[in-house]
Amino acid sequence: MVAVNNYDVVIIGAGAAGLAAGRKLHDAGKKILIVEARDRIGGRVHTTYDFADTPIELGAEFIHGENAATHDLVKQAGLHTIPVDRYGKLRWAQYSRPALPVNELPAELRATITGLFMHYRDLPKHAPQPDVSLGQYLRERGWNEEALKIADVLLAQTCCASLEALSCADLIREMRVDHAGKQEFRIKEGYGELLKWYSRDLPIQLNTSVRDVIWGEKGITVVTTREDYYARQCIVTVPVSILSRGSIRFNPPLSDDKQEAIAAFRTEPATKLIYRFHEKFWDDDLTFMCHTGLASRWWTPAYGHEGDNTAVIACFATAEKAQILDEQEENRALTWGLTELNWLLGTGERDLRKAAIDSRRVSWGFDAYARGGYAHLPPGESPAREVLARPEEGLLFFAGEATAYDTNPQTVHGALESGWRAAKECGV
Ligand SMILES: Cc1cc2nc3c(=O)[nH]c(=O)nc-3n(C[C@H](O)[C@H](O)[C@H](O)COP(=O)(O)OP(=O)(O)OC[C@H]3O[C@@H](n4cnc5c(N)ncnc54)[C@H](O)[C@@H]3O)c2cc1C
Structure with missing residues (x-):
């Protein structure tokens, strides 16, 4: 294939990190292109607007912290946040009993x-x-x-x-x-609206998966399923789970240090079970309830939407628990979730299966461009985060939640900040 376009910087991935890097570079007058494998922007931020009357987050849901960088963007976009006190209002359930506020246990x-x-x-x-x-x-x-x-x-x-x-x-x-703080919020209009606003007028090529990055002093060729793109610099923002699978080949290979850092990370499955009912079986004050079951952590996505009566409740499981939910056929997993929900809410004899209008399992472990939820480091591997973030030869730069060594990894604001850092490293 013949390269058709030359750019100052090609950015791989249109998630929070890629959009943040792209925004800074584009606004500074750089000629950039963001190349994204999916048919949408956002990556692990994915809001659906057709499951219920309120936006429902299939991926990232909360802004973690009153000082998180996300708030500035929310304000600039003219959007709104809803405070959610999850841990202060935590309800815990013992065995198969109903969940109670911690002070009643x-x-x-x-x-x-x-x-x-x-x-x-x-x-x-x-x-x-x-x-x-x-x-x-x-x-x-x-x-x-x-x-x-x-x-x-x-x-x-x-x-x-x-x-x-x-x-x-x-x-x-x-x-x-950590400079983000402890309070948590949802974005009333959904994370999707925020990223839609943030990505306005950015040159983004969707449905374009990067296969190879050929890099050297003379420039970089980004080989994709669509076309090849030339650039002087390239920012890689794909999840570290994608890098560790070798889904993108680097020629010449990345430095030994970088390869070791990539191999050090682990990314486990992350699965949401989301249900919509005719009516709420819970009180308006419910924000978070947990137990040691399989469907262990539950929250109410429509919490705090003024005058809203959306009866949606969601379970978020990760690691081994998510894996077990993923291994089952979807209906079975959803039915199991309802069984545990019945215990937690103390809804007793009521058949929640009949009461559910709609339900959905969202398995990020099956997602070809995420391959899990978000990355962590096992004991002894902590230095890998900074190494993952380090540029290679002033040509390749790295952003994304896993690289967020100087802020909160595993978060949207950490991914945004990592993108801004990478843009700065590119000279902006
Ligand atoms: C279920 C779930 C719940 C979460 N909850 C929260 C939360 O409540 N609060 C919070 O702050 N964070 C949460 N997170 C974490 C947050 O979503 C991530 O930290 C953040 O969105 C990661 O952004 P990123 O840009 O680093 O990666 P991504 O969003 O994954 O972006 C990377 C992009 O690269 C693309 N890509 C991959 N391979 C290729 C390729 N070969 N070629 C081109 N493009 C490619 C992907 O499609 C993707 O769009 C959650 C994550 C999950 C999965």
Whole structure:
């Protein structure tokens, strides 16, 4: 194929990181092209507007933190946020009993939940040397296996990992650079509207998958399923799970350090089970309820929409729990979710299967361009994050949530900030 276009910078991927890099470079007058394999922008941000009256997030849902960079964009776009106090209003269920607010739980269980959060927050004070898993750290602080099952739901599931696979050193690194804050929000109009606004007038080539990146002093050729593109610089923002599968070939190969860093990351499945009912079986104050079951964490996507009566509830499972839900036929997984929902809501004899108008499983582990939820680092591998972010020879640059070593990885705002960082490294 003959290269048809020359660019200052070609950006691979139109997720939050790619759009952030593209926005900065384009606004600074650079000739750029964003190349995206999907038929839509957003990547792991994907809002659907046809499941319910309110926007429903199939991917990223919350803005994590009152200071997250996302808020500035929300304001500029003229959009709105809805505060959601998930952890302050947490309800927990024991075995197959209904979920109760933490302060109504038996004293011992309440002490376990608050103690686990406290030990998690205290991680930087204890900084295990050498690095150990979060599971090991908690065990060393005296928590038994029952408590660790609770920690798995409340601490590790959020990170799309198992307790035994999460590096304490990497969690501590994040706590030290965290500037986002603890409050959480949803975007009223949906994350999709934000990225639509943010990507306005950017040159984006959809339905175009990158196969090879041939790079050297004379320039870069980005070989795609559509055309070849020439550039002086290239920003790679695809998930690290895509890089580790070798879906994009680099010629010459990336440096040994970079390849080792890529290989160090793990990306586990992440699965949402989303249900819409005729009526709400829960009170308006419900934001978050959890238990140690398979469908372990539930929330109410339409929470706080003024005057809204949308009866939608969603379960978000990750790692092994998501894998088990993914291995089942979709209807079976959705039915299992309803069984556990019945316990949690205490809806007893009511047949939730009959009451559900619509339901959907969203399995990011099956997604060809994500191959899982978001990446984490196992014990001993914490330095890989910064190495993943490092440019190669001033020609190739790297952004995306996994590269967010100086902010919060695994988040949209971390991905945005990584894109801005990469644009700066390109000279803007
Ligand atoms: C289910 C789920 C829930 C989440 N919840 C939250 C949340 O509540 N809050 C939060 O802040 N974050 C959340 N996240 C994480 C957040 O979605 C990500 O951190 C962020 O969106 C990642 O952005 P990115 O640009 O790094 O990657 P992506 O969004 O994955 O963008 C990379 C892009 O590269 C494209 N691509 C891949 N391969 C190729 C190729 N060969 N050629 C061209 N293009 C390619 C992909 O299609 C994709 O569009 C969640 C993620 C998931 C999956």
